[in-house]
Amino acid sequence: MSEVQRIDDSHARFNLNVWRPILSRARASPRPIIGLIAGGVIVAGIEAALPLFVGRIVDEARTGSDAVLTPILIAYASMFVVFAAGVWLFIDCAGKLATTTAHLLRRDCFAKLQELEQAYFDVRPTGWLVSRLTSDCSKVSGLLPWCLLDFAWCTAIVIAVTVTMFVMDARLALWALTAVPVMVLLSAIFQRLLIASGRHARRISSAMTASYGEMLLGARTTKTLAREAQNLEEFQQLSTSMNFWAMRSAILTSFYVPCMTALAATAGALVLWKGTGDVLAAEGVTLGTLIAFMQFAALYAQPVQELSQRFADVLNASSAAERIQSLLATEAGIQDTARVMQPDSTRIEELRFEAVDFSYREGLPVLSNFSLTARRGMTIALVGATGGGKSTIVALASRFYDPVQGRITIDGVDLRDRPLAWFAARVGIVPQVAHLTAGSVRENIRYGRLDATDAEVEDAARRVRAHAFILSLERGYDSDVGEGGDRLSTGQRQLVALARAVLRDPEILVMDEATSSVDTATEQLVQSGVDEVLRGRIAFVVAHRLSTIRRADLILVIERGAIVEQGTHRELLAQRARYFELYTSQFAADRERAILHTADAQAEKTVASLVGNEGD
Structure with missing residues (x-):
């Protein structure tokens, strides 16, 4: 059984320790990390403040001729300028962090492969090893910046929205949060199913990469033995399995996203039902406040959905992180020990x-x-x-x-x-x-x-x-x-x-x-x-x-x-x-070949002589 066939992590549990080698290399670039978190917090703060401005504009507009909208609209427009700057900041920092982390991972993985003994390569296909340095490194390094960003953004926006809603009106805040437990439960159910599908797909992807490598290395042998049809059939089986698990993930996602959207709409409807009654009863809830709460309720679904998706992505990428961590942690079976002594002579006798x-x-x-x-x-x-x-x-x-x-x-x-x-x-x-x-x-x-x-x-x-x-x-x-x-x-x-x-x-x-x-x-x-x-x-x-x-x-x-x-x-x-x-x-075999070669040469000369004579 090959290394690719032996590894099946579709039922493995999440282990944060496998991400330590990736995180340690990401820490080598502290400035992009700081910029990434700062950009996320800035964007979250502005998104949390926008419903307040909308509510204020609505309430101010209802005052009629006495409305003073110009300063509010200027501030509102200025916030979008800052928002754009925050988006640029985190995109720029995310690209730098992903590139640097991928570079360090590939460098260290390649260096590790140079250190390992021949026995390590005897049981691992070339394509399987290549995928560690290419697709696995790209997957984890590309995911890491956005996980850090979403963690900062989601944490900031959840805290800001929750505190703001309870300060404005505790009763409406409770109604707005009624859908959150259901969102969390639904996310947990769907992400477990998505994780299993993703891990199956990744395992088959590794097998496909190994198959690609073997096909390219053995192209001449395939042609010689006329095995094109059999090779295609074997690869088709892998491709079919890959398609099945990819489609399963796509179908699950197509159900998950609408369900989260529906729950967010439900929370907004509850706020609208309760808040409208308060507005009509003149219980201190203005129309602007009601509109702001409805936006807050819709805004709450985004961090829950993003965190759930990122957590699923981390779990899906954990097998790639684990393979990288396993490679980097592999100790060479043949290496210098504490007993190593420098020889007195440079010559080996x-x-x-x-x-x-x-x-x-x-x-x-x-x-x-x-x-x-x-x-x-x-x-x-x-x-x-x-x-x-x-x-x-x-x-x-x-x-x-x-x-x-x-x-x-x-x-x-x-x-x-x-x-x-x-x-x-x-x-x-x-x-x-x-x-x-x-x-x-x-x-x-x-x-x-x-x-x-x-x-x-x-x-x-x-x-x-x-x-x-x-x-x-x-x-x-x-x-x-x-x-x-x-x-x-x-x-x-x-x-x-x-x-x-x-x-x-x-x-x-x-x-x-x-x-x-x-x-x-x-x-x-x-x-x-x-x-x-x-x-x-x-x-x-x-x-x-x-x-x-x-x-x-x-x-x-x-x-x-x-x-x-x-x-x-x-x-x-x-x-x-x-x-x-x-x-x-x-x-005897060599002599027989030599005799046959000589005989063939003599026969060719005789035929040439006869042909030449006939030509005369």
């Missing part, structure tokens, strides 16, 4: 595996009691069947993972007691599938050592025999490789990755099936350069083509996480055991 056990999943061991010693200048080749543990050994040597049992030492010191950055700077890796970033060939070779000169970049390319093909490109070293290197062939990408590793000049070099993606001719060309690169350092070579490791100092045959044979190429052939079987079977 020996790397040793001591009774190492390792498993990716508990109860499924990959390596058991594995021991190995590698010294400077040694090239150790790892061969064997797929799944035997070869790539795991070099991943442990690179410290992508730590052993479950046993230890790995550098010059007699536990690798976990050496600084992680110090060790990483001394390891170079050429993976089976070369990863290139969008940019030029020169930038990709320089990727592992940004201070390298152009001359050093080109020298590294020459050493792995990549210089000639690079010069054949349209712009040479400045040619764009495309996203993921898709403008280069697989073999060319591998050569660029080799050059990048050479430029880094590592003390430990790992080549994990590094020449498996190049053709035989290119492999022979590269091999001479690789032999030079391997000198003077600890080198691990995981090889499928056994012809590339004949000059290795030590060849290990790995099966089921254990060494079943070891020795040089000649020694292992002399034993006539497992390595002998692998080598001879591969040699």
Whole structure:
């Protein structure tokens, strides 16, 4: 079960603690927060005062020829100018706060992902992680300013309206507030339903994002296997579920808003019924006061509705906040401890595996009691069947993972007691599938050592025999490789990755099936350069083509996480055991392909000769 499928927060309870990382980053911008709250309070104060002015204008107008309206109307117009200024203030501050918070969240989330070990990424789809840095950060940072604004605005307007109504007429104030408890109850019922729908929709949205990522990364595989229809059907199921929950939320909202409006109208009707009687009975309630109370009653529904909506938004966004908080709170499984010591020497002379056990999943061991010693200048080749543990050994040597049992030492010191950055700077890796970033060939070779000169970049390319093909490109070293290197062939990408590793000049070099993606001719060309690169350092070579490791100092045959044979190429052939079987079977297959290739070439020449003779 994937991480996306495992997480279902549709029934999770609200927890304010998940918002602390977001709030702490928002506090880094105190001025926008102050401006936002100030703007909300100013707008609330004016909205609470407007009904009083309307009432005063009505009462003053009823006095007839003695009415003095000019000062009141000027003040009334001035309030709208201040109102507009308050709106501008909170919109400006909300934009700044949202932008700054999103920037800090994305920066810190990206930095955290850079710190985490390889095991974290093994169980999480790329699309799922991307959505944490994009949609989740945007959702919470975009919501936060408006929540702060509505909290300030609603609190101010509720207090101002309530106090004003009770000062003006306590009896009418009570009639105006009769609908408020019903509004609160209705909001609680609807928001619970809206929260459940929103969380279901967000969970499916994460699955859709992961599906997008897998589709884009595997577009070629989809085309090759003609799975377009099946992929569309699988995505359609997600899209249908998303549509169902989105429609459910829309329908609930379409009932909720009219109900709140109806309750506000009911409160206004009650005030009108009671206030009209008081006006007619001349009990001290003027027509202006009655109109002001009716506006107050209608105004009361707005903060209740806004707070309910914002609370629902916060609850809906809580899962996004929780995922961000979870990512930021994740402790790297591989990190420096208090025992870390700076090495006395910058050179690594020996790397040793001591009774190492390792498993990716508990109860499924990959390596058991594995021991190995590698010294400077040694090239150790790892061969064997797929799944035997070869790539795991070099991943442990690179410290992508730590052993479950046993230890790995550098010059007699536990690798976990050496600084992680110090060790990483001394390891170079050429993976089976070369990863290139969008940019030029020169930038990709320089990727592992940004201070390298152009001359050093080109020298590294020459050493792995990549210089000639690079010069054949349209712009040479400045040619764009495309996203993921898709403008280069697989073999060319591998050569660029080799050059990048050479430029880094590592003390430990790992080549994990590094020449498996190049053709035989290119492999022979590269091999001479690789032999030079391997000198003077600890080198691990995981090889499928056994012809590339004949000059290795030590060849290990790995099966089921254990060494079943070891020795040089000649020694292992002399034993006539497992390595002998692998080598001879591969040699026979290579020889058969060579014979067929030669036969095809001869046949083509014969046909050409016959055609040429007929033409004569």
